[in-house]
Amino acid sequence: xxxxxxxxxxxxxxxxxxxxxxxxxxxxxxxxxxxxxxxxxxxxxxxxxxxxxxxxxxxxxxxxxxxxxxxxxxxxxxxxxxxxxxxxxxxxxxxxxxxxxxxxxxxxxxxxxxxxxxxxxxxxxxxxxxxxxxxxxxxxxxxxxxxxxxxxxxxxxxxx
Amino acid sequence: xxxxxxxxxxxxxxxxxxxxxxxxxxxxxxxxxxxxxxxxxxxxxxxxxxxxxxxxxxxxxxxxxxxxxxxxxxxxxxxxxxxxxxxxxxxxxxxxxxxxxxxxxxxxxxxxxxxxxxxxxxxxxxxxxxxxxxxxxxxxxxxxxxxxxxxxxxxxxxxxxxxxxxxxxxxxxxxxxxxxxxxxxxxxxxxxxxxxxxxxxxxxxxxxxxxxxxxxxxxxxxxxxxxxxxxxxxxxxxxxxxxxxxxxxxxxxxxxxxxxxxxxxxxxxxxxxxxxxxxxxxxxxxxx
Ligand SMILES: Cc1cc2nc3c(=O)[nH]c(=O)nc-3n(C[C@H](O)[C@H](O)[C@H](O)COP(=O)(O)OP(=O)(O)OC[C@H]3O[C@@H](n4cnc5c(N)ncnc54)[C@H](O)[C@@H]3O)c2cc1C
Ligand code: FES
Ligand code: FES
Numbered sequence: 001x002x003x004x005x006x007x008x009x010x011x012x013x014x015x016x017x018x019x020x021x022x023x024x025x026x027x028x029x030x031x032x033x034x035x036x037x038x039x040x041x042x043x044x045x046x047x048x049x050x051x052x053x054x055x056x057x058x059x060x061x062x063x064x065x066x067x068x069x070x071x072x073x074x075x076x077x078x079x080x081x082x083x084x085x086x087x088x089x090x091x092x093x094x095x096x097x098x099x100x101x102x103x104x105x106x107x108x109x110x111x112x113x114x115x116x117x118x119x120x121x122x123x124x125x126x127x128x129x130x131x132x133x134x135x136x137x138x139x140x141x142x143x144x145x146x147x148x149x150x151x152x153x154x155x156x157x158x159x160x
Numbered sequence: 161x162x163x164x165x166x167x168x169x170x171x172x173x174x175x176x177x178x179x180x181x182x183x184x185x186x187x188x189x190x191x192x193x194x195x196x197x198x199x200x201x202x203x204x205x206x207x208x209x210x211x212x213x214x215x216x217x218x219x220x221x222x223x224x225x226x227x228x229x230x231x232x233x234x235x236x237x238x239x240x241x242x243x244x245x246x247x248x249x250x251x252x253x254x255x256x257x258x259x260x261x262x263x264x265x266x267x268x269x270x271x272x273x274x275x276x277x278x279x280x281x282x283x284x285x286x287x288x289x290x291x292x293x294x295x296x297x298x299x300x301x302x303x304x305x306x307x308x309x310x311x312x313x314x315x316x317x318x319x320x321x322x323x324x325x326x327x328x329x330x331x332x333x334x335x336x337x338x339x340x341x342x343x344x345x346x347x348x349x350x351x352x353x354x355x356x357x358x359x360x361x362x363x364x365x366x367x368x369x370x371x372x373x374x375x376x377x378x379x380x381x382x383x384x385x386x387x388x389x390x391x392x393x394x395x396x397x398x399x400x401x402x403x404x405x406x407x408x409x410x411x412x413x414x415x416x417x418x419x420x421x422x423x424x425x426x427x428x429x430x431x432x433x434x435x436x437x438x439x440x441x442x443x444x445x446x447x448x
Binding site for chain 1: 164165166168189191192193196197199200209211213235237260261262263264266267348349350
């Protein structure tokens with residue numbers, strides 16, 4: 001099968017890779033580019049563990065072909081911290097124990113950031129609906145929702 | 161999955177040519193939220209994947225003398241952010257926005273929802289109620305088809321080999337018009353409709369002057385229920401008219417028993433959703 005040559009931008013860096021047409025973005029991120037933060041929970045769009053953004057739009061990387069990355073800007077969990085400086089969402093997840101085993105966490109963080117980038121003042125209901133595509137086996141969700149609400153409040157405070 | 165090819169043409173003519181050259185093994189890729197799952201499950205194994213998201217006409221929304229043209233591959237998220245479209249056709253937009261999660265919305269399109277041809281596809285009853293016209297292009301050129309003519313059965317469409325759905329056109333309609341879509345699911349998010357019902361209507365001086373009703377998940381295809389529309393049109397949407405329309409919906413049902421609902425339950429719910437959706441559409445149309 002002829003390999004496709006793809007040029008894209010991942011977490012602000014220009015990246016080129018070769019892929020087979022049926023390969024998913026998630027496979028290439030994890031197996032070829034070493035970006036293993038995005039997880040495969042289901043491979044069928046149900047769990048959100050593979051969440052990334054493409055041109056700022058939240059998507060499941062398991063339901064995107066790697067070839068589709070051509071010319072677009074991708075953000076993965078690896079781009080969230082600035083060096084050693086965790087993103088406020090990451091800090092709050094740790095502080096409030098909004099994770100246990102952690103496999104869902106990159107997906108929740110990417111999805112939560114996509115929400116707050118768009119809506120800095122969400123209601124709890126909005127947060128719950130926004131995160132309905134992310135499944136967590138461990139936390140029971142409440143701590144996650146609370147963490148997102150607190151970060152939103154903190155960020156509004158700092159922005160003031 | 162051997163020897164699959166991927167192309168992302170810039171124009172519909174090129175996409176149609178690529179589909180024609182593939183001799184029936186071509187598959188259109190819009191959001192991939194059905195296609196990639198089916199490929200992974202081995203249900204479909206295309207020879208060539210034709211990604212249509214670089215085609216401007218298929219990925220944009222235009223206003224057309226009072227109506228709207230929605231590219232078949234526009235994602236639900238983009239449709240939901242179009243304030244004017246949402247105001248003009250709230251039922252169509254809410255139906256498309258019910259598909260999956262935020263992640264799914266980032267990719268899923270109305271064209272894919274239609275062409276995947278699930279009888280429970282959420283956007284389709286709302287588009288049927290809206291009287292949407294589908295523009296299709298294939299080896300023999302372009303044609304316009306009412307949306308309710310596309311489904312042929314579960315997973316089957318009336319599209320000819322190599323045909324691509326280009327866009328949906330929602331007609332202009334008079335002041336005092338609106339629409340609504342309701343579905344019943346056992347959860348509040350991320351589930352498949354047990355029944356879905358779209359209602360579009362026009363109200364002038366308290367009288368319903370025009371109506372269309374689409375029903376999903378109660379038959380092998382999404383249904384246009386003309387008898388329900390007739391019961392609403394000409395009435396003041398009083399209880400008697402609503403009950404007659406609900407009865408017409410129940411009569412149109414040819415559902416199956418499955419884990420989501422029995423035949424009796426689906427049939428009953430079809431009538432219930434009709435009344436509620438008609439109520440919401442009427443409120444939106446300005447009846448107080
Ligand atoms: C987690 C999850 C939740 C979901 N929830 C819902 C839900 O609540 N309600 C619902 O209705 N659906 C749901 N779906 C199904 C799916 O998301 C929708 O059917 C969606 O609208 C498909 O659009 P797409 O752009 O992703 O289609 P694709 O997967 O790209 O295409 C679907 C099919 O249509 C064909 N096709 C696509 N576009 C065209 C075109 N323009 N012309 C000709 N053929 C075309 C493709 O070849 C393919 O066979 C869900 C899916 C997932 C994974
Ligand atoms: S791995 Fe992509 S949604 Fe579960
Ligand atoms: S922390 Fe284990 S799945 Fe969420």
